[in-house]
Amino acid sequence: MSGRLDGDPIPRRDFLGLAGVWTTTIALLGSLLGMIRLPKPSVLPEASRRFRLGKPEDFPPGTSKVISGQNVLVISSGSGIAAMSLVCTHLGCIVAKTEGGFSCPCHGSFFDQDGQIKAGPAPRGLRWLEVTRAVDGRLVVNAGREVDPGTYYSA
Amino acid sequence: MSKSGIAIITENLRSLPRNFRDSIVRHDRPESDRSRSQAVFSNLFLHIHATRTHIRSLRPSATFGLGIASISLFIILLVTGVLLMVYYKPSIGLAYESMKDIHFVVPSGRLVRNVHRWSAHLMVIAVILHMCRVFYTASYKPPREFNWVIGMGLFIITLALSFTGYLLPWDQLAYWAITIGANIAASPRELTDAVGITQSFDPGGLSKELLLGASEVGQDALTRFYLLHVMVLPLAMGALVGVHFWRIRKDGGIGRPDINQTAAGKGVDDARSLRNLPSSPELSPTKSYGLMCVVDGKTPATDLDPVDTVPSWPYLMRAEVVIFMACVLVSIVLGMLMDAPLKELANPSVPENPAKAPWYFLGLQEMVSYSAFMGGLIIPAIVVLGLGLIPYIDREPNPPGVYFSSRGGKRVAVRSAVFGIVAAVLAVAVPVNFGWLRNWFPDISQIWIIIFNPGSLLTAAYAGWSIRTLQTTQSTRLSAIALFTCFVAGFLITTYVGMNLRGPNWDFYWSSAQWPTH
Structure with missing residues (x-):
């Protein structure tokens, strides 16, 4: 119970809210990275030169x-x-x-x-x-x- | 006694048309100012208008209707574009054939294609003129700074739509224009090659690969350009147009000098009597004006009488319809008189000679003919960045809606136009007559040519002229007028040179009659 006596450095509600915001942001950024990778072809679709x-x-x-x-x-x-x-x-x-x-x-x-x-x-x-x-x-x-x-x- | 179930249904059926209409529109027939106002603010499509419009915004000279003309042409392009998509096949084996089908076989396909092409050209003109109008009337001043930035985005998307549409016919014109465009995207290699780091750092190659999906223009390029042209860019355009319109409303409509000044000054009364408008609104809506009409400024100015405003329906909408119909008329007439070009099937071994870009890129092509990297990427980037920053660098409180802001502004504009034209003519004439660094020192490093070429020197001269204006007048607005006017002049001169004075091998000819025959 010592944590209680010190007082929360950040209210629990704020912590959960921020955690939600950052989880969403990171998930979306990660998806975005995956998506912008797509248009760069890994193999060029060409006949032999x-x-x-x-x-x-x-x-x-x-x-x-x-x-x-x-x-x-x-x-x-x-x-x-x-x-x-x-x-x-x-x-x-x-x-x-x-x-x-x-x-x-x-x-x-x-x-x-x-x-x-x-x-x-x-x-x-x-x-x-x-x-x-x-x-x-x-x-x-x-x-x-x-x-x-x-x-x-x-x- | 209650009615029978059947009777209720019969009665409901009888009143169905009326109830159905009432469920859609929630106001009376639009016959009075009040019901028309209600129509404007309760309809999704009409409510981008204010219910009342300032009388000054309706003067033809206030805007010349250029913004409405731009969106009208975009709507024409959407409709004709969808029609063309019915028959067009985005495949390198079929695209050219389907273009021929559209041109020669499809009922009214030829006209629809021509109208699509002409309204695209007209839209570029309208957008450029609209930008000039907004600039010269200082309508980018607070609170409209960000809408100017949005406008830059719309300008770029307009050009990108033109460029991507250029490839779709898959004829000689298309193939070589996109080959050149894609290689401009790859032109940072000029620099990385000269420094010797292309192996490890190749932004030019990456952007070309992203654009074409291959190292040469082929099926992947066609797929990507088609996707951009019919889906990505129109959606982006729609979204930005929405923001643009929304902010026009939120920023208080078309820029104009302070309301109270106008009300006090004359000119308004003259305009009122000229247009035969009622001297005051006949029937005021029951709702307060303060909330729905007077949205100027940061707080609702409820104490202002809407004396200088007229109902948007019919005055504004009539003006819009007139401009829209004028755009339709001009596009159709041009489309009936002149066919959109369709050259031979794309041939990767034989370029067009001369291979000319569409007219609005010819100034760019002239720059590119000095250095692809400097003229094709750096100078356009400087121009776009410079234009976008104008409202944040020039923060003088000039009244919006006044052309050139002042007498001094007009004088600066005229002088800058003369300077801009002379400098641009010199930039073209010197290399035509005397050659450039490569002719004088064939082994010179490309870096020197990237830095010192007619295009970069012209840009520097314009910047210098603008700084000189700033120092002599101590006015950022006049300095901005100087710079903007110079670039418009340079754009016009280089475009003219590209259109009329360049022939085979991009050589200089006074007229195409002198072109060598072969």
Whole structure:
């Protein structure tokens, strides 16, 4: 009974009321956390970014070829074969080949032959992509993996 | 002797229509001021009005009806939007086909779609003009500060509704506009890439992923945008509109100079005789005016005679109906004259050239063409934050309802408009003629371009101009007028440039006749 003699530091009714308020608040906040987690996908619903090109002989040195549907340019030179993304690093439009390089139709970024940024709002050059070779000897581009500009694959 | 059960039922059936009506409405036929007042305050839908309206609020020049026009257009959008949902299929394989069906096959589908599109454009115009009206009449002053903030929320939701609606046709216009928009959301990467921390801290990638549900615009993006467009944003809009209207009532209606001053001054009597209104309310409701009519101020001002007010029914409601019908008329006429665009099916390999956003985002697109992060996120955030804070920074007691507050205010507005236009023209003309940092130093770090670009310098110039006005006039109201006017001028100039002077590759052309053909 000693507690009684000291007097309650907080009346019982207030304690229960506050406990109720905080239980409700915490429960609702917890549910909210669970709910805002939902819209962020844990797996991106996309097809593989890897695709096959063909045999190295299909790309004679000194030529370049746009792979339709993939927005990738395959460049073949004496030192090997490289792939460059044609997606503008500014806001994702597809650049088009113009005199001396590549122009973006959306906000006027301009890149040189090697994808280096020369003018416009793009923060960086075009992405170069990893080129490897499958077991059957055909070339494979991984559009999801970037390599240093100027990296050529030679068999 | 009591009646038989059958007789009672017969009698009840006979009086059923009357009893049914009386159970719905609890007042007489709305033929007198009294019963009309009762109708207004006993009806859920009418009671957002005060029973009586200040005569000044009914002057066309007091509001130009822009708030009512905004809500009218929103109602038109709701109705036409629901109709479009009957046939629209939010799937990337079917969306474009269903748009074609709506346009070419569905009975009156073409008109409904056109009206939806035109009223959306008109609503953006109405909301922007409404914001200007409220600002220039100083109607954000206490006690209306928070309603201005709510209004900012409504402005953002209006733009968000336009933006999300843009994707739904799944044509070229839609696909590339949303690709650009989503990459603006990802543009903090400009900064994190330059600093080299994107691997561990990537807010840009996160916001893009939340928006698209994927790393590119596809089915998940369409689902999310559809959900936002038809459900989340309209509900948010409805809730905020409710708060907005409620607070207009609670804050004393449309902002106007002090009641007693107006009553003493002339002008009111002129307006009264012009509109051929009775000189005093003919039949006063039996309930006291004090409780239900005069809600100005923090305490019921029961000693004030409602001499400057007229019954909301019919005077206010007639004005509202006129504005609503005008909105319907303009939307339908525009919808009959001009079709909403529907380009080719979305093609992820070939962007539109030029790929232009809707007109109200073209100023933003101009900013984005200098730096995506600064122009697409930081400057809009500064503008929205700055606008929202206006009522808390400018707390001078200017009378609400007076355009530009004073003669000096008008002068500041004109000067600021000139400054704002000249600065915006320079901000566009210099990079067009001389290029910018990237042309001069191709290897410069992106950080410098984020900080120093025509958009950020223009914003800084506007801020500087406003501070200069503050120092010369010592008035926060005049300084706010300077800043707001500058931004309106900048918005107009950059929008005009984006609409008319930008061509393929976002190059500058004096007219589209000079665009290269290919």
